[in-house]
Amino acid sequence: MAPHRGAPLLSVEGLVTEFRSADGIVHAVDEVSYQLWPGETLAVVGESGSGKSVTAMSILGLIPQPPGRIAAGRVLFEGRDLLTLSRREMRAVRGKSIAMIFQDPMTSLNPVLTVGFQIAEAMLAHGGVGRREAHERAIALLQTTGVPNASERYHQFPHQYSGGMRQRALIAMAIANRPRLVIADEPTTALDVTIQAQVFEALKLAQAETEAAMILITHDLGLVAELADRVVVMYGGRVVETADVRTLFHAPRHPYTVGLLKSLPRIHGRAGRLTPIPGAPPSLIRLPSGCAFHPRCFQSQGREPCRMTRPGLREIEVQHNSACHFAEELAVSNREGAPA
């Protein structure tokens, strides 16, 4: 883990994204801030409805408006605020300096165009290469990401690819323009375990080749442990903890992170009974007062600050932030439950 030198590549500052719905305003992303340095892999972790994907969509300007609305905040990428760019300027950024890999590879490929053409098209759209060069580079990219017989596969359509191969083709497309940042949203969730491992390797190779920074959005803590340098934990549309990956797994300082790690079944060594987090994730329309996690929190036990005051994200130790009023109480004690 390199120390953070110089300016961050991406800086999300106080981002607020809301959606209008029949039941009221959904506060999907509520004052989220995080930074990403060049070449770094940042995992954004949370359960469904935690706002991890909506944050990424907001960064890329992909929030449908209406019903969505970015109500506040800035997204600084290489010094420019992406939220102030015109559609046209944003299109030049997307797919060039920032690329995205979605969960479902079938819906992100055009079924009536060959896979190879779609990869080449990504390069041609942003200029700088000729047709022949784009063709050759597309084949090379397919090879890099582990698609067998790449020069034949170039001419095939998405339905002729298996799920794992489609995801590898998408990774090839994402790195085609040597982006500075790749956002991968649950890149392996739809895949079987052994195929997951293949895609996972492809992702690592792709990142090594381009030296791009990566935002890995996932609920899979195993993936986080294997890929991330730093982790952002989200709950109820808010960031509750950020830390480097080892600190997060071994000395978490937010009760939600602690609960999440303890509730995981472990593959080696039966831990006896699991320790679930009681209750259910909150409604984003009516978030609990104060700390959104307080009704489920073992640490709070109904204490007044938790119910009354929304905790801000504050630095507990160097490069380790927690949004808990009582983060200091959660000292070393939470090591148990980790695999030996």
Place this chain on the structure above:
Amino acid sequence: MTGPLTAPAAADGALLRVEGLVKHYGGARHGFATPPAIQAVGGVDFTLKAGETLGLVGESGCGKSTTGRCIIGLERPTAGRVVFDGQDVATASPRQLKAIRRDMQYVFQDPYSSLNPLMTVFSTLAEPLYLSGMRRNDIRDRVAELMRLVGLAPEHGNRFPHEFSGGQRQRIGIARALALNPKLLILDEPVSALDVSIQAQVINLLEDLQDQFGLAYLFIAHDLSVISHICDRVAVMYLGRIVEVGTREEIFERALHPYTQALLSAVPIDDPDLRGKTQRIVLSGDLPSPARPPSGCRFHTRCWKAQANCKQTPPTLARMHSQSQLVACHYPEERPLVATIQA
């Protein structure tokens, strides 16, 4: 709880015995063409004892759900026998079948689509009781009892499924399965649609109910950590066949089949300190089509140990060192565990 050490062959005490189960789909003539049948399950044998949890694990398309559906009678097997409580399901009389169906219940993966959206929780849970001939007053008490058992408030009985969260809906599905005091629950991916923090709640509930009622579980899942946590014994399936069966410890610590080893090594390990210190087997290629499964050992196309005879002779499930571990491989061999570290 450790796995039973009795050999499946001497399975007289078995609650459920599955013998040579085969399920093919299609393969009938369409005009001039006869498309090959999808061989979803290609000869599966296992036994399950009362009060035991057997995990059925494998990737999508390996036939684990089809196996479960054949056992409960949602699908008619192409061949093979399902013997429940000493009674062959295929030859059971209507009266016996009624009893079997009471004793064997199914919990589906998706708690959204497996509950009738127009029925309140109360009517959902009362229906099986009513059909079993229970009196109205008793039904009310039993529904309240069932709801309490699975951690729901009985006063919410008049609510509809959409008013509950995913975890609560899965609890309703479990309560419905428990209504008639079954002996066996077939749980088909019961927690995979749930968020991590909720998953643990439902797993704990299932463990409590098993302790309380001595239920047997056939636990179908693809998530190896969940399987490892809850199962006494585990059967690993690949392309319609069981490739390895054993106790939890045997499968997770001393697996002998290359596919089991690859499957285990593919699971990301949730400890950043072990990053790069474990050996991952990355299988090449994709799952072959179950319409044209490979000859011989079905895994040979992706196996790094495959020899000439693997392409010709299908290996049979054979007993290894212990009484309980069976492996279908011509070259079974232990491999250092994924979690062994040379620091």
